Amino acid sequence: MKNFLYKTSLLIVCLGMFATSCKKQLDISPRQSIDANIALKTRAGINASITAVYAILKNARIYGRDMITHPEALADNGFATNKSGRLLPEAQNNFGAHFTTTIWSQCYRAINQINLTLAAIPTLAETPAPTAAEIAAWEGQLLFLRGLFHFILVEVYSYMPGAVVTAQDRGGVIISLEPIATGDGAQNFKPARAPIADVYNRIVLDLTAANSRLSNPGLGVNLANKAATQGLLARVNLYRADHAEAKRWADSCITIAGSRLTTTANHVSNWRSDTHAETLFQVRFGSSAENIGVNESLQTSFTTLVTAGNPASLGGFGDLVPTLTLLTDLGITLQGGMTTANFAVNAVIASRSTDVRNLLFEPGSNGRGPAKVETTKFLGKAGFINLDNVPVIRIAEVYLIRAEAQAASGSTVLNLVGALADLKTLKSRRYTDYTGSAQELADNTATQAQLFEEIIRQRRIELAFEGHRFFDLKRLGRDLVKAPHYNTVAFTDRRILPALPTADIDFNPNLKQNFGY
């Protein structure tokens, strides 16, 4: 029995050894993530966080694809070929086919990260301490990006000032300025949609603050810079029909950006290079690891071609191509005439006008069905197929903004001579025979309304397949006239605005869903 007691007590001691340090045995930490509390305590952490905000712009639901494809598909520029089936519902304006809820969630994800980073900058305890210039560069970029993300949200989800269907207006979007870093913080944040005007005011505030912090040329066109900020301020002000501010920022932008407008001689070659010379800000797609790929990249969305002029080699799907009306504006005539029957079969271009911009449109491959005239603006310019930088704002647009601001009815800076001068500056760089042509003569003698329409038409041509058309029609309160391909969508139709995420509406009783959803 003594023996037994001895053995048992040994056993108990032994088990005790196992059982001590129970809690320590459970220690394990992740290795490709770090504690959130220390992440933004260093200079490098702040830089990496800003990088991640830019990276969100590349999302296929933002500038990776949808912000470029959808304004073409939803409006009258894009015809869906049904070669992969993508973008067909959007081109038909099917109920519910619109910008998706991911653009909402990703933009707010970016905004929260911006807010977290802005809040972390003053708490940095690094030696040497960040210089004023460093802080200005950080804050300038973050404020530019916060303005841009709020702007994306409000242009997608809300009516625009000056073109509001009042009975259906549910306001702007949520303005998010405070960092959220806990589950409770996220659950207790139950804001309402701010009025449209408030959102635009906030965007202008952020962009103006960014403008005072950023320099020119600053960090280059892949990152926030002063010229881009001013260009964007011009656009935002045009969208909210503040023509004086639009003109003021356009003036300043054109002054500091310098002479970047391409000419008839180098317009096409600029679209073949990695970065277009007119670019003020672009979303950079730099390495093959960033490639969105064969299903959803801009190249595959817009063209079946791998290289220009070689329809024998089949690349992507070519899901969205110019409509007959856009082809007409571009000065392209199909063999047999501009009919749906000729449009349905393999496209052959019978003739082109003197507009060099139509050289960025050509028949694609017939490898996935009848060849269509496709845009070659996105052609794997960054070195790999399906990898293209995405221009967000080009100087040509700023000229058109300034022209429009001075020609719009009700403009406080109405100046038809100034508007015409900007229009002609652009057109003489796009039409090989513009100077002295009948077209120039017509422009010279145009009425205000005719001039305004020509500016809008030039926007359609100049910015075709760059993600503008739907927003232009929307801010002008115009119907989406889609003949002869699809039915017209009236401006008062609920399909002009997309649905907010239902899940967020369920969470937050203060958040109003858009009309009709």
Place this chain on the structure above:
Amino acid sequence: MKKVYSLMLALLLFSVYAIAQRSVSGKVTDEKGSPLSNVSVQVKGTTVGTTTSNTGNYTLNVPANGRTIVFSSIDMETIEITIGSQTTVNASLKTAEKALQEVVVTGYGTVRKKRDEAGAISSVSAKQIENRPIVSLDKAIQGAAAGVFVQSNNGIPGGNINVRIRGAGSINASNDPLYVIDGIQMNTRNDAAFTQSNPLAFLNPDDIQSIDILKDAASASIYGVGAANGVIIVTTKKGRAGKTKLNLNTYYGTAKPLKFLDVVNSQEYYQLRSEAYGNANNLAANSLVIKRTVLAEMRVPNAGTFTDAQADSAATALQTYDWQKEAFRNGNIKNYELGASGGNEKSTFRISANYMDQQTVVTKADFKRYGARVDLTNKATDRFTIGTNVNFSSFQQNVPFATDGSFLGSPAFSASGILPFNPIYNADGSYYGIPGGIPANLVGVLNQNIVAVNDYNSGFQRTNQLVGGISLDYKLRSWLSWKIFGGLDYRNVQGRLVRDARTPDAFVRRGLTQVQSNNNTNINTYTTLNFAKTFAEKHAVDAFVGYEYRRENNDGFSATGDGFPTFQFTYLNNAANPVSIGEFFTGFRRNAIFGNLNYSFNGKYQIGFNGRYDGSSRLGINNKFVGSGGVKAAWNIDRETFMEGISGTVSSLKLRASYGSVGSDQIGNFDALGLFGGGGIYNGNSGIAYTNLASPNLKWETTVISNIGLDFGLFKSRITGAVEVYRKTSDNLLLNKPLPSYSGFGGISENVGKMENKGVELTLGFVPFRAKKKGDFEMDVNFIFAYNKQTVKELFGGLQVLPGNVGIRVGQPVGVLFTQKFGGVNAATGRPLFYDSLGNITYQVQDRDRVILGPTVLAPYNGGLNTSVRLKGFTLDVAFNYEYGRYASDGQINFLRENTGRINLLQEAYDTRWTTPGQVTHYPRFNFNATESKGSGPGGGNRTWFKADYIRLRNVTLSYEVPSTWMSKLKLSSARFYVQGSNLWTYSDWFSYDIEFVGTSTGIIPQTKNYTFGLQLGF
């Protein structure tokens, strides 16, 4: 650990050997006096023992203190004979009543007589699963145990199998059961990047002796936080003392497609595509412009200038090519096993080796396994036993284009949908329509020559797995023993995927290669102190207490490159562009103390307790530890004196009840931590972003199961069965609780919500014919039925629907079908109709028109039927399984029933499509634009959802056992031949390849129909 070994050594010094002994011999016979060979003869309370020879004789050296000899053999009742001074002891053994012999394994090496166990435990024996052409054991238990729902994801040998015990209690946390193989809690996560590699495929199912499934919480709670979804305990075959036996087992066979889909020919396609264009453009389908357009699209030369007559004759001349016949083939199945087992009273062993080569209907999914097992037990002293078992196996799978999904290059997806006029080969036998050729692709959305793609692409997925354990058992007293166990489950997964430069996906990028490597180290150790004693002959007590530690580390590496010099080069060092590299790590730690106590009074009344206290690294900083436990009780009514009179009618009767609670930590390893991780790259820099919100109070999910069961045997066990009812309530669900997306976060892991599963399980056995002597006609039938009702009881914040997921609603099962009802086709226009919220028909439906239609994930009713018929040496085994009550939508079929003609079409859809006003049908008119203007899409609502009920003839085996009289001439101890068929027949009206799938079946490699012939020889 070191301390443990030295302690062990110290304990050894206390052991004492008996010295004096004498010789006893005798003969063992059955009831009729025939000699019994291989009967174990043992001196009670010692390890001294032997087995009887072919003539039934034995000789044994009995120690001086030996008082009793125990005679035992499989299928015979064990008897004990007390010996005096005599030297001859004969014994006669009676055939055992089977039910009384059955044992169950209840965890941590405990084996209990089923009669004495009160928990809800199902057992599957080796006989039910052996020699089936199945690569992993989870598939083998389909239809074999009540309340265990098994679904194949697809037909990839080694593919994932979905196992659910008594429904599913969690919404986001894992619902997979815990697998414990020979004491090791297995890692069952699929870490293969390029195909599905089921980790359980490492084990040859023929090495399994028994599978015991702990279904109630009172039983499963002994395994703590891993066990909330039930425990599947696998015990492998062991050696037995006696002459060394050699077994050779081989089978050979073929795998055939279950079916080919009936799709339209080229002329029919031409017609439907014309209708699609016509209806979209308000033109007649037979107008010349449409004929020209369609023929031009089909690459008929000069179609643009055809006259009507030319177009018609061109259409008639179109050829039809059968892509399915070309893409699918018959695969070969080969399996070889060699085993040896035996031993003496001191040591027993079993070693086995197996090679399995299982092909399937798609060449790039072939499976090969090499495996070897060693199992050794040594009684070092009377008190000290050492055991080990080690399993090494390596299985390799070919990599399919994709395991599922609508990938153009995937033969499983595209074969049925490629437009039928596309040729497969050029006239010279080379592949038609490949990049660089003329033409460079096929016509249609499915424009890849999948036969070429499948041929050119390559890759493999290899899993090397070492699973082994060592156990030390020391008897402190006859009633008290101490056990230490250490186990390792190590797995290395390697994968390689090559998209060949000659295929469309890699032509432009000049070849693409991806590689991965993943190492998982799962270490299990435990120690237990086991107690078993009967007091005053009536009070039987057994118990154990223990401590356990488990850790798992997983690290992986991956790399991708493209731009190879020629297609012959596929290794990454020849890649021009390193596209991406990746590395990651994860892991968890758990520890626990646990205990178990059973008490039985007079064999009539039993009561058992389990308790366990777990720590888990996965849980929040404030809630690292969790308790589990349960109580169970049973009453063997048949042992009551008042039952004696009717024992002829009621041969056994037992009432059981249990109640228990188990915590669960089945979430991501670091879900409770606030983390910054990779935030993408931009402009050549790498970013960091908030990837996970901290959840410091995250605790375990709790599953409480109450269970009542009745086991019965009637008419001398001619009818046996068990009825069981249970209620399983899961509370504080580990939910990835959605957050408002405007907060910048998608969700946070929190304990919210409640789920209930309740159900009935029925197992019934009949023996309509029982053999009076060996070789007589015998038959038995087993029927298994289970009903489970899953209900989400509660979400959070009073919400009735989980934000962002309409399939999770209070009062309904998870994944309930919630959509609009299809209302047929408008006979006047051919457009699809739906019901709106008021019950009116409409072209365009909205969210508010959705209604609850039924479960889609778990079938509420499922089970099986197994029957066995024996005559002379012949045995016929037939096994069915069935599912009932679930809706499913088959993605593959949805593509083949589109109304645009962008891919090929099912004959059924073609034959029933709307073509003329007044026609009443369910299939809308064709339209190039798919969706009619101002209408909802034809794939909307519940039009694509159908009842997924089926009965499947899972397995038929006819075998012949060569009579023993012939055996001796052949110098064999046994010989058995068999032919077998799997999935031979299915009762189901499902359109697609296979009714059995999980999620969507788009592009899955379907299961196959298998025929095998096998031979088993014993030496």
